[in-house]
Amino acid sequence: MxxxxxxxxxxxxxxxxxxxxxxxxxxxxxxxxxxxxxxxxxxxxxxxxxxxxxxxxxxxxxxxxxxxxxxxxxxxxxxxxxxxxxxxxxxxxxxxxxxxxxxxxxxxxxxxxxxxxxxxxxxxxxxxxxxxxxxxxxxxxxxxxxxxxxxxxxxxxxxxxxxxxxxxxxxxxxxxxxxxxxxxxxxxxxxxxxxxxxxxxxxxxxxxxxxxxxxxxxxxxxxxxxxxGGSNALIVLNDADLEKTIPEAVIARFQNTGQSCIAAKRFLVQRGVYDTFMEGFTAQVAALKSGDPMNENTYIGPMARVDLAEEVEKQVNDSVAMGAKIVLGGKRNNAFYEPTILTNVTPDMPVFSQEVFGPAVPVIPFDTFEEAVALSNQSDFGLGVSIFTSDIEAIKEKVHRFQEGAVFINALVKSDPALPFGGIKRxxxxxxxxxxxxxxxxxxxxxxxx
Incomplete structure (x- = not known):
């Protein structure tokens, strides 16, 4: 039974x-x-x-x-x-x-x-x-x-x-x-x-x-x-249009209460726009409505099972024990896990090195594009990556450097009937x-x- x-x-x-x-x-x-x-x-x-x-x-x-x-x-x-x-x-x-x-x-x-x-x-x-x-x-x-x-x-x-x-x-x-x-x-x-x-x-x-x-x-x-599944990176370059990027980033991580293989699970933000991005992103995530999933205004529902919420809680808590800081959220109530943002994250922490299948995301600053590529590729998974920039032509010349099944420029990674979908590595x-x-x-x- x-x-x-x-x-x-x-x-x-x-x-x-x-x-x-x-x-x-x-x-x-x-x-x-x-x-x-x-x-x-x-x-x-x-x-x-x-x-x-x-x-x-x-x-x-x-x-x-x-x-x-x-x-x-x-x-x-x-x-x-x-x-x-x-x-x-x-x-x-x-x-x-x-x-x-x-x-x-x-x-x-x-x-x-x-x-x-x-x-x-x-x-x-x-x-x-x-x-x-x-x-x-x-x-x-x-x-x-x-x-x-x-x-x-x-x-x-x-x-x-x-x-x-x-x-x-x-x-x-x-x-x-x-x-x-x-x-x-x-x-x-x-x-x-x-x-x-x-x-x-x-x-x-x-x-x-x-x-x-x-x-x-x-x-x-x-x-x-x-x-x-995947642990997709979402990369925000200094020349990105943050007014358009931040709402996409919110959906990319928190749609379906973060329970998606193609969700952006690691945010990499270039240092020149890091503070501005964090301010806008944190405010928009804090405004997401949690509650009864039958309510039309609810955006964040419970996770599918209590044990799944417990797993996300453990990944976050273990990362905090290693030095990560919770900027927003971080609490669980049965199957509900608050939308959570973490900073001060390093690649050895669970919220970076593992797939987090729920509403929690690390935001990591970087200096050069080469550093962003290395951090993005530092994953056992290879499903997709999102890159936000104003210089589309420059990025088109560099998509081959990402070890992914898909590269989305100025858009969140999505599954579209017209586009082949799948990954590499694990x-x-x-x-x-x-x-x-x-x-x-x-x-x-x-x-x-x-």
Whole structure:
């Protein structure tokens, strides 16, 4: 059994029965059977179901949003925005999938040579709780449009969201078992990966979960895409427009109560604007409204679980014990952790050296651009970096120096359906979204005719 708990009220929401071993095996077989038919229909026919899904998503957005609020504490406005983003993703692939999945002709010594994109089969998705709908959509939509079928193992604390997602696809009229929810504990994931019928996996989550799943997939020689978080730097240069930069910096760190892999988790501010930045940034963070996530004015809700808030508290307290200073915040009440700003931070402290998955941020001064690059790269992760400057052309010449999957100039790092998304180093491998995302779970077949 598993139970879901509201992190704001700390009250039980619902209890669910995990799938039995027999039910898991049946689900895998049903997914395989569904693949045989789903893979045979045209891309255009599959896209008709995506059109229906958009309508179903729109009709059910309030229920979906309120379930996310209840299960993981996301403020209601942000939950609704997440669902709108899911809609935009569907629309993007509606417009572009025919092109993305059209093979290319190749000039060879044969009379005809070309490539075809063909689906792999059953793909297992292992998804986290922090964006319970967006994370699923950005994996599922391109994967099923390509002709695969999907088994989805969601995080247990958003079991209600995962059940609603399956109902969404059913209501949209998708053929039975093209999309299936697997209500299983983490301990059963390895067995699913090892099943011969499952051809590939996509995992978004922690390093530990990613290493475990990737190891199981590698032992079976199966494709894996991993998105394992980040400790993104946000760099503010002396010539940055602070009036525009500071509001972006607030969102970059504190959106979704700081629980985002692409959140800016280490602020590096050039010394010439450090004091001015700190004054404006601290004031705007202090003004953020905390409280009931169902309240439309709430920007900072509780963290998704009490233990997650305790982990952030420990990282901050351990850093303070090493000499860091708290400028704002620093207190916890159950699952609530105050928006927190720290200074006097050095790279050996937990708030710099570890990923802080919650509303706390160190702000570190630097003198030269070279120093900023070195500090940014001083991380086991490599998902993205934001750089704020007035001299865009100069930075464009230097983006290669950042060990990241993405560089955003004068903007926070974000996941956009049109842009390939993914990292390097311990942030994982493979790409989601855009054309690269739809190609992750296809066989690029070569056809040569003499």
């Amino acid at each position: 598993l139970s879901t708990t509201n992190p704001f009220t700390l009250k039980n929401i619902a209890d669910y029965q995990y799938f039995s071993k027999e039910k898991i095996e049946t689900a895998i077989q049903k997914s395989s059977d569904a693949f045989e038919k789903w893979s045979e229909i045209s891309v255009s026919e599959r896209l008709n179901f995506i059109k229906s899904l958009i309508n179903t998503l729109t009709k059910n957005k309030q229920l979906l949003a309120e379930t996310a609020v209840a299960e993981m504490g996301k403020p209601l406005k942000q939950a609704l925005a997440e669902l709108h983003k899911c809609k935009l993703l569907c629309e993007f692939y509606l417009q572009n999938s025919d092109f993305f999945l059209t093979g290319r002709k190749i000039n060879t010594d044969g009379c005809e040579s070309y490539t075809k994109y063909e689906p792999l089969g059953v793909v297992l998705g292992i998804m986290p709780w922090n964006f319970p709908y967006w994370q699923v959509f950005r994996f599922v939509i391109p994967t099923i449009i390509a002709g695969n079928t999907v088994l989805l193992k969601h995080s247990s604390n958003v079991a209600g969201c995962s059940i609603l997602l399956e109902k969404l696809f059913t209501e949209a009229g998708f053929p039975e078992n093209v999309y299936q929810n697997l209500l299983i504990p983490g301990s059963d994931v390895k067995k699913v990966i090892e099943n011969k019928t499952v051809k590939a996996i996509s995992l978004t989550g922690s390093e530990k979960a990613g290493a475990s799943a990737a190891s199981a997939a590698a032992n079976q020689i199966k494709k894996a895409v991993l998105e394992l 942030s994982g491998y493979g790409r989601e979204l855009s054309m690269e995302g739809i190609h992750e779970f296809v066989n690029v077949k070569t056809v040569y005719i003499k």
